[in-house]
Amino acid sequence: MSELAAVLAHIDANMDAALERLFAVIRIKSISTDPAYKAECQANAEWHVADLKAIGFDAAVRPTPGHPMVVAHDRSTPGKSALFYGHYDVQPVDPLELWDRDPFEPTIQTLPCGTKVITGRGSADDKGQLMTFIEACRAWKAVTGKLPIPVSILLEGEEESGGVNLPGFLQANADELRADIGLICDTNMWDAETPAITTMLRGLCGEEVIIHAADRDLHSGFYGSAAANPNRVLARILADLHDADGRVTLDGFYDGVPELDPGLRAQWETLGFTAEAFLGAVGLSIPAGEKGYSALEQTWSRPTAEINGMGGGYQGEGFKTVIPSIASAKVSFRLVFDQDPHKVRAAFRKHVMDRLPADCRAEFIEHGSGQAIRFPTDDPAFLKAREALSDEWPKPAVFIGGGGSIPVTHQLKQSLGMDVILAGFGLEDDRIHSPNEKYNLVSFQKGIHSWARILDALSR
Amino acid sequence: MSELAAVLAHIDANMDAALERLFAVIRIKSISTDPAYKAECQANAEWHVADLKAIGFDAAVRPTPGHPMVVAHDRSTPGKSALFYGHYDVQPVDPLELWDRDPFEPTIQTLPCGTKVITGRGSADDKGQLMTFIEACRAWKAVTGKLPIPVSILLEGEEESGGVNLPGFLQANADELRADIGLICDTNMWDAETPAITTMLRGLCGEEVIIHAADRDLHSGFYGSAAANPNRVLARILADLHDADGRVTLDGFYDGVPELDPGLRAQWETLGFTAEAFLGAVGLSIPAGEKGYSALEQTWSRPTAEINGMGGGYQGEGFKTVIPSIASAKVSFRLVFDQDPHKVRAAFRKHVMDRLPADCRAEFIEHGSGQAIRFPTDDPAFLKAREALSDEWPKPAVFIGGGGSIPVTHQLKQSLGMDVILAGFGLEDDRIHSPNEKYNLVSFQKGIHSWARILDALSR
Numbered sequence: 001m002s003e004l005a006a007v008l009a010h011i012d013a014n015m016d017a018a019l020e021r022l023f024a025v026i027r028i029k030s031i032s033t034d035p036a037y038k039a040e041c042q043a044n045a046e047w048h049v050a051d052l053k054a055i056g057f058d059a060a061v062r063p064t065p066g067h068p069m070v071v072a073h074d075r076s077t078p079g080k081s082a083l084f085y086g087h088y089d090v091q092p093v094d095p096l097e098l099w100d101r102d103p104f105e106p107t108i109q110t111l112p113c114g115t116k117v118i119t120g121r122g123s124a125d126d127k128g129q130l131m132t133f134i135e136a137c138r139a140w141k142a143v144t145g146k147l148p149i150p151v152s153i154l155l156e157g158e159e160e161s162g163g164v165n166l167p168g169f170l171q172a173n174a175d176e177l178r179a180d181i182g183l184i185c186d187t188n189m190w191d192a193e194t195p196a197i198t199t200m201l202r203g204l205c206g207e208e209v210i211i212h213a214a215d216r217d218l219h220s221g222f223y224g225s226a227a228a229n230p231n232r233v234l235a236r237i238l239a240d241l242h243d244a245d246g247r248v249t250l251d252g253f254y255d256g257v258p259e260l261d262p263g264l265r266a267q268w269e270t271l272g273f274t275a276e277a278f279l280g281a282v283g284l285s286i287p288a289g290e291k292g293y294s295a296l297e298q299t300w301s302r303p304t305a306e307i308n309g310m311g312g313g314y315q316g317e318g319f320k321t322v323i324p325s326i327a328s329a330k331v332s333f334r335l336v337f338d339q340d341p342h343k344v345r346a347a348f349r350k351h352v353m354d355r356l357p358a359d360c361r362a363e364f365i366e367h368g369s370g371q372a373i374r375f376p377t378d379d380p381a382f383l384k385a386r387e388a389l390s391d392e393w394p395k396p397a398v399f400i401g402g403g404g405s406i407p408v409t410h411q412l413k414q415s416l417g418m419d420v421i422l423a424g425f426g427l428e429d430d431r432i433h434s435p436n437e438k439y440n441l442v443s444f445q446k447g448i449h450s451w452a453r454i455l456d457a458l459s460r
Numbered sequence: 461m462s463e464l465a466a467v468l469a470h471i472d473a474n475m476d477a478a479l480e481r482l483f484a485v486i487r488i489k490s491i492s493t494d495p496a497y498k499a500e501c502q503a504n505a506e507w508h509v510a511d512l513k514a515i516g517f518d519a520a521v522r523p524t525p526g527h528p529m530v531v532a533h534d535r536s537t538p539g540k541s542a543l544f545y546g547h548y549d550v551q552p553v554d555p556l557e558l559w560d561r562d563p564f565e566p567t568i569q570t571l572p573c574g575t576k577v578i579t580g581r582g583s584a585d586d587k588g589q590l591m592t593f594i595e596a597c598r599a600w601k602a603v604t605g606k607l608p609i610p611v612s613i614l615l616e617g618e619e620e621s622g623g624v625n626l627p628g629f630l631q632a633n634a635d636e637l638r639a640d641i642g643l644i645c646d647t648n649m650w651d652a653e654t655p656a657i658t659t660m661l662r663g664l665c666g667e668e669v670i671i672h673a674a675d676r677d678l679h680s681g682f683y684g685s686a687a688a689n690p691n692r693v694l695a696r697i698l699a700d701l702h703d704a705d706g707r708v709t710l711d712g713f714y715d716g717v718p719e720l721d722p723g724l725r726a727q728w729e730t731l732g733f734t735a736e737a738f739l740g741a742v743g744l745s746i747p748a749g750e751k752g753y754s755a756l757e758q759t760w761s762r763p764t765a766e767i768n769g770m771g772g773g774y775q776g777e778g779f780k781t782v783i784p785s786i787a788s789a790k791v792s793f794r795l796v797f798d799q800d801p802h803k804v805r806a807a808f809r810k811h812v813m814d815r816l817p818a819d820c821r822a823e824f825i826e827h828g829s830g831q832a833i834r835f836p837t838d839d840p841a842f843l844k845a846r847e848a849l850s851d852e853w854p855k856p857a858v859f860i861g862g863g864g865s866i867p868v869t870h871q872l873k874q875s876l877g878m879d880v881i882l883a884g885f886g887l888e889d890d891r892i893h894s895p896n897e898k899y900n901l902v903s904f905q906k907g908i909h910s911w912a913r914i915l916d917a918l919s920r
Contacts, residue, residue: 033778161778215743217894221864225749225764239699283675285819289685304685313769318493318621319827359745367779404681434677
């Protein structure tokens with residue numbers, strides 16, 4: 001039996017203990033965006049440090065101005081090194097009443113189709129995913145006493161809340177963290193049988209705007225129509241973000257956005273992706289983005305503007321004839337190719353100011369940004385990883401794009417000069433960021449296998 | 461000393477007791493729109509029944525499918541009769557943190573300018589106002605043993621929450637409630653020295669729309685641009701309610717809206733109203749309504765559309781990259797002259813449906829409606845009331861328009877064939893429906909005087 005085969009067998013024989021550990025970490029309510037959960041984020045970081053020390057890593061909680069990082073090293077094996085990145089924080093769970101069970105009390109459920117899933121907030125994003133890598137390391141150490149290659153691990157606690165402290169932390173600790181390749185487990189498979197390495201990711205520019213009008217809430221009978229209504233001002237600003245063809249109207253928004261390379265477009269067309277299946281899974285049917293582009297292009301290679309939240313005035317039960325004093329919106333732009341997040345932010349602010357009545361005021365809050373990213377798919381490390389994944393799963397691995405942003409990939413490239421292999425085992429129906437998040441049990445088990453294989457492949 | 465002079469002297473000698481009663485009723489949290497306060501609404505109705513019985517009225521709590529009515533009669537004096545209407549319910553108090561003191565613990569404060577005010581939710585709208593009438597009745601009974609004319613009193617508990625049960629109650633009890641004239645104390649003075657009778661009131665059509673898109677909240681990275689975003693759909697619907705000139709775009713919206721009679725417009729122009737003062741008082745400066753109309757016309761004689769509330773997606777602290785499943789808005793239309801609220805509601809729903817993507821769904825909730833109203837200003841009762849008010853206040857009383865809706869006035873006209881004298885002692889800076897609502901102490905005391913005088917005048 002090869003070392004790898006022994007490691008894979010060890011993983012299967014010890015799945016119950018691996019699940020116990022995942023459940024323990026899901027129970028920690030590490031909602032980074034809400035200050036009420038600060039202590040839980042700290043506790044989650046400490047949990048990982050203790051766990052990584054138990055495996056044999058040199059691990060420590062590393063403070064930041066926000067939630068702490070976890071940094072761990074086991075570089076006792078010679079060879080080309082890897083830095084694994086994951087995030088231990090999770091999204092808020094509201095609206096809680098839409099969850100079938102406690103988001104912080106994980107369970108194993110069997111779906112009507114027979115699929116076994118792990119339930120709970122973070123079961124997929126990113127606690128379940130990051131634990132696939134840590135469990136693979138644990139198995140290698142248990143079976144062989146060492147890791148196949150030198151490994152460092154960085155776990156962030158602010159990925160879901162803007163990640164403002166990560167760039168500074170990477171720069172301040174560049175020499176300690178730099179490795180030959182980055183590894184991240186925070187993305188999806190192509191489908192349940194086909195693993196994927198994501199080589200294109202959209203960037204992000206998150207922005208909040210608050211429109212201030214009168215210095216108090218007003219009665220809409222007395223003041224209606226004469227007094228500026230910030231809801232009306234905001235609705236105009238938000239509606240004007242798109243033209244009738246679904247294109248974003250900000251000045252210069254499409255600077256640095258070329259048409260997709262025909263070869264890559266042709267490869268994507270062979271994936272069998274259909275808008276009907278993609279949107280049908282969530283109760284929709286009609287691609288809502290730019291006319292002239294497929295739903296796959298809309299989400300992988302075209303930039304967007306989305307209103308993630310908006311609110312103003314009375315939203316409770318019943319009715320209140322009020323003209324509110326303020327209204328606000330949280331808007332995010334997904335960026336592609338060479339779009340500059342800072343230019344996009346400036347263009348959005350100009351878009352707001354151009355539509356602001358002279359007696360209203362706009363306040364802006366910056367919520368993080370990251371440029372889009374592409375990695376070279378002919379690099380040996382990428383080819384080895386693709387082969388390792390193909391060995392584990394029913395169908396060969398594919399190189400794909402991704403609609404979401406993982407700003408750390410750009411920062412690893414910029415600050416540490418590293419390429420990153422983005423291999424994850426999430427599925428489209430995992431409901432990450434939504435009520436009833438889940439992670440397939442097979443994603444967890446074969447995900448651990450996959451990292452065990454990738455570590456082995458990168459050592460050759 | 462005339463009977464009237466004795467009554468006025470009695471009022472002044474007993475102000476402390478009158479204030480104690482007003483404070484007691486402000487302490488009752490009768491927020492009608494929120495089901496959590498149902499018992500408080502019942503308690504408020506019971507308080508008035510006990511109080512009116514103490515004065516000598518035949519009074520009872522009268523159940524409805526919602527909050528109860530209070531009905532009281534004292535018709536022992538012969539002559540032309542009056543029905544007084546008020547409402548004991550109040551608006552919600554959110555955002556509570558903007559109140560300087562407990563909205564349900566009334567106090568007397570002295571403003572920096574020396575004006576004494578009564579603080580608390582409902583101090584003006586409508587608890588303070590309705591108690592001016594009841595205290596006037598109490599004084600007449602105390603001094604003379606009878607009222608100058610036959611009086612009935614109707615107090616509603618759902619004025620701030622749509623008033624859906626009032627029309628049915630009026631129709632079911634038409635013979636009992638019908639009187640020669642209606643009296644309502646729920647409007648403002650022209651200014652602090654000039655009393656006013658409001659003879660034109662805008663109507664109202666309140667509507668809520670909920671846009672449903674995907675069957676769950678989605679990650680805006682994975683789904684952004686391909687999946688319909690209900691925030692974006694709603695922003696377009698709301699922005700399209702007005703054109704660039706501030707006119708409402710609904711089909712047929714201006715049907716039944718004539719230009720203002722030049723004579724009345726000329727009279728209004730003599731009132732010395734300025735947009736600078738009206739809007740400057742709340743931190744604004746530029747009339748936001750239809751171009752070509754003064755701010756006074758915009759609020760008295762022109763119809764409007766206002767977004768009273770809107771919301772969708774994540775509105776908490778921080779950021780959440782979500783595409784929500786739903787977004788909703790509460791919209792109200794203020795109506796003038798012969799606009800039909802039902803036609804306006806239908807036109808709004810068509811406006812929504814015309815802008816709804818095929819895979820989204822719109823849900824509508826009706827929130828009450830009332831047509832605009834005008835009363836004949838050459839009627840003897842109106843002339844007598846104007847003279848009585850002119851006798852009390854520093855400056856002569858004026859006939860004015862009003863931007864708000866008091867649907868009961870229309871219903872009294874329609875169901876009971878009654879004209880209504882709308883005489884109130886509120887002021888523009890009373891902050892009704894807002895934090896820190898107040899009612900000037902002089903409004904309360906001279907308001908009681910005013911009703912004592914009007915009852916006397918109507919008996920002649």
